[in-house]
Amino acid sequence: MKKFIALIAAALLWVGAADGQAIVQTVRGKVFDIETQATIPGANISIAGTAQGTASSADGTFRIANVPVGRHDLIASFVGYEPVTLPNILVTSGKEVVLNIGLKQSSRQIDEVVVKANQRKDRTVNTMASISARTFSVEETRRYAGGLDDPARMASAFAGVTVGNIQDNAIIIRGNSPKGVSWRVEGVEIPNPNHFAGGNVAGGGFVSILSSQLLSNSDFYTGAFPAEYGNALAGVFDMKMRTGNNEKREHTAQIGLMGVDFASEGPFVKGKKSSYLFNYRYATAGILSKLKVIPSDQVPIYQDLSFKMSFPTAKAGTFSVWGVGGIDNLKEPEDADSTKWKVDFDRMKFDWNIKTGAAGINHKLTRGHSLISTSVAASGTSNILDQTRFDDLLMMQPNAYIKSNTAAITVSSVINSKLSANHTLRAGVTFKEQLYNLDISGTVKEDPDTYQNMVKEKGSSQVVEAYWQSRYQLSPSIQINGGVNASYFALNQNYSVDPRFSIRWQLANRHALTLGAGKHSQLEELRFYLTKQQGNGSKYPNKNLDFAQAQHLILGYDWTVSGNLRLKVEAYYQQLSRIPGIADSSYSMINFKQDWAFYDKLINNTKGQNMGIDVTLERFFSGGFYYLATASLFDSKYKGGDNIWRSTRFNKGYSLNLLAGKEYAISRNRIVGINGRVNYLGGERKTPILNAESIAAKRVIYDESRAFEEQYPATCYVDFTVTYRTNKKRYAGTWALQVKNLLSAPIYSSPAYNYRDKRVEEQKASLILPVLSYRIDF
Incomplete structure (x- = not known):
């Protein structure tokens, strides 16, 4: 029994020591103009609440090494552009964090340089959208209860969206039939991207065929969407x-x-x-x-x-x-x-x-x-x-x-x-x-x-x-x-x-x-x-x-x-x-x-x-x-x-x-x-x-x-x-x-x-x- 207790104590000490080790990861990416996607050299990127930071290089890329695992806010700014905060970036030991950061040129007259980054997670990727639009991330499709790593099921938590039943991921937007939703990938309209699509409901299916592993920040619209989106009512x-x-x-x-x-x-x-x-x-x-x-x-x-x-x-x-x-x-x-x-x-x-x-x-x-x-x-x-x-x-x-x-x-x-x-x-x-x-x-x-x-x-x-x-x-x-x-x-x-x-x-x-x-x-x-x-x-x-x-x-x-x-x-x-x-x-x-x-x-x-x-x-x-x-x-x-x-x-x-x-x-x-x-x-x-x-x-x-x-x-x-x-x-x-x-x-x-x-x-x-x-x- 003494040997067993000693082994348990040694294991706990080893686990505690392992947890005490500072595990770090690299955060890197690119900064660019959100409208033209031209890279921005010299932009300032920093980890909020720390002394860690850097500036983007001539090709707009940046790298911050030895960032502790956990969640961090990242701030990006450049003179003449609106600074932004990317909140709660999840840093893990398994993968580098690679970010594409788009900055919007400021329309205000620059009298002095004051960096005040606003956390506007609700703003869409598409700068032409200003109403009834919402950005969602791949991390949310897993974190949101009931999301099942599926963008459609996750979106059912948003205002104006209801569901039929849990056997199908079809969504009803503001009283419209699910077939009124348009699906797009990489800017191209595609067929209903769900397994067993349209089996019970046109516009829905069992689960999305597009893996959440590949998704970047994406947009979801519930009405009055911009002119680039045709062939959709809902x-x-x-x-x-x-x-x-x-x-x-x-x-x-x-x-x-x-x-x-x-x-x-x-x-x-x-x-x-x-x-x-x-x-x-x-x-x-x-x-x-x-x-x-x-x-x-x-x-x-x-x-x-x-x-x-x-x-x-x-x-x-x-x-x-x-x-x-x-x-x-x-x-x-x-x-x-x-x-x-x-x-x-x-x-x-x-x-x-x-x-x-x-x-x-x-x-x-x-x-x-x-x-x-x-x-x-x-x-x-x-x-x-x-x-x-x-x-x-x-x-x-x-x-x-x-x-x-x-x-x-x-x-x-x-x-x-x-x-x-x-x-x-x-x-x-x-x-x-x-x-x-x-x-x-x-x-x-x-x-x-x-x-x-x-x-x-x-x-x-x-x-x-x-x-x-x-x-x-x-x-x-x-x-x-x-x-x-x-x-x-x-x-x-x-x-x-x-x-x-x-x-x-x-x-x-x-x-x-x-x-x-x-x-x-x-x-x-x-x-x-x-x-x-x-x-x-x-x-x-x-x-x-x-x-x-x-x-x-x-x-x-x-x-x-x-x-x-x-x-x-x-x-x-x-x-x-x-x-x-x-x-x-x-x-x-x-x-x-x-x-x-x-x-x-x-x-x-x-x-x-x-x-x-x-x-x-x-x-x-x-x-x-x-x-x-x-x-x-x-x-x-x-x-x-x-x-x-x-x-x-x-x-x-x-x-x-x-x-x-x-x-x-x-x-x-x-x-x-x-x-x-x-x-x-x-x-x-x-x-x-x-x-x-x-x-x-x-x-x-x-x-x-x-x-x-x-x-x-x-x-x-x-x-x-x-x-x-x-x-x-x-x-x-x-x-x-x-x-x-x-x-x-x-x-x-x-x-x-x-x-x-x-x-x-x-x-x-x-x-x-x-x-x-x-x-x-x-």
Whole structure:
């Protein structure tokens, strides 16, 4: 026993000694003009509260060695530019911290040099945005409880954003359908970048295919977005990839319930400036299924790859090659034992395969006071579903066949010119060649006797988009942004011209008013334009559908209560028009979730209005503590072909959210983080059921004359995350437990006919999603 106690004491002394060692890391990067990306030599960079600092070299790069691990504020300043603070930079032993710091030229007259850096974490990467916009970081996607390393799930904590259920990451922005969100990577519009995209909800999926390991600071918009963003009614995710470390090779390995990851970055050739960065992930459930650890036959199997390679040159600018892609598979075997059938899904068999990807080459060149960015990209999705159904004679019959192969080749060019310290102009043009091969068959309103082909087309079309926008500093306290976006759809020769405008008035040092207005337009999926109807005089009744449109008007108030505390209030009104719907019916695409077998004739006959108020009280991460409290009250109505105003499907009415977290340094090299989130929101609207008709038909039949009169109960979701970080001399490790829906709040889905009880019943499930993972950076 004495020997055992001695060994324990020796181990504790060794651990204490290890923790007492001062582990340090290098912080380096580049300082540049945020408008032109021209490097800034001689900029001052310092670690707040310490004597550590340096100045950027002739090429704008800087290096601060021997920075202790932990969180630090970094301050960057240069004469004639607005100084900035990069707060709470997490320094670990596993990887160097490489920062790209953009400084904005000051419009104020310089009388004396006074360095006073403001921490404005809420400001966007895009300098043209001034309202309903928010920057998020890769570190937040992990730290925010319920984020699951997924930007969409993380964004559901922001004001104006609600969710459907935890099985899908689709988001509802200010009462709009999730399909109204545009996704962009490296400035290029891409298909829905989620695993099992559009399975339950168009615009959503299970989890993002873009690895958080590759993300840099990115922007998220909830309304009145700048003119460069077309083809979106509700919001925009503008995601940026970071550049890999071009001096040192570093790696990350992670294993968890969501997947097994491996990431690597570094220089192609040491001593050169080119670099690579990639991440590969394979679903853990798929591995366990192949090892027969999971007995279920219905296991979602997915994998994804993200990468970026950067090639700077001395005079020809910087070239980068990037890509993101995912492969998904889900199978449901047949069950011929009719005594086990409870609902219609139990008598079905399917095999679902999806491939989604995007890749591009970008080039950036700075000339004088202008930045010219050009990109060529290819993107596409292959979605193939083969679903069959046992009939009453136990004969397998076709129920749905989806072959949706779509692709796009996108060429775009943007010039950003700083005409003066007060005036920046940005203009761009995009040409997109759309390719499609569609073969879609299914049943009408789930009636097995109506199986037919809805779409069978192969061809191409084009979309051309051009925009102009300008930011002008009218005075030190007033900034004006204005521009216009124009789009042309060659398939039906329709076009849209959308003006945008915003103004920010800094009333005082801590108070600001913002006003934003603009027209926004969006196209539907290609399959809706190419739908055919049996017995209809027109082969393509929907081919001439016009752009759906929305007018946004937003008034905001921003109060910086203190250096770390901000209160933001935004009141908004959105007027939607020309949304496709069915004549003399309550049906409208304004309520669209998903329907692969859609085949009706549509016309641009729906009007809608979304109005509400969003309140955000946020304490930025400081002193190891942060919180985010948001409240959204809203009303979402529409008037379809029957000329009756109704609630939309997504008119939940309210959403209350509280997110908070605290980090504890239990030793010099060990940190525990605890984060929690409570989200209370109204239920989704639903249409009453014609009970007698449904029982007679043995399938659900809705009373469309009373569309969305009813509502599911309100839901309270509770999420929890705990992390444990350790820093060793050669690596850093992180344990994380992320639990979504900790209290097992019910999840509601579409009702179904119960064969056993001969009645229609609500489908409700309770699901707790725990995600345990371990990550090592070395």
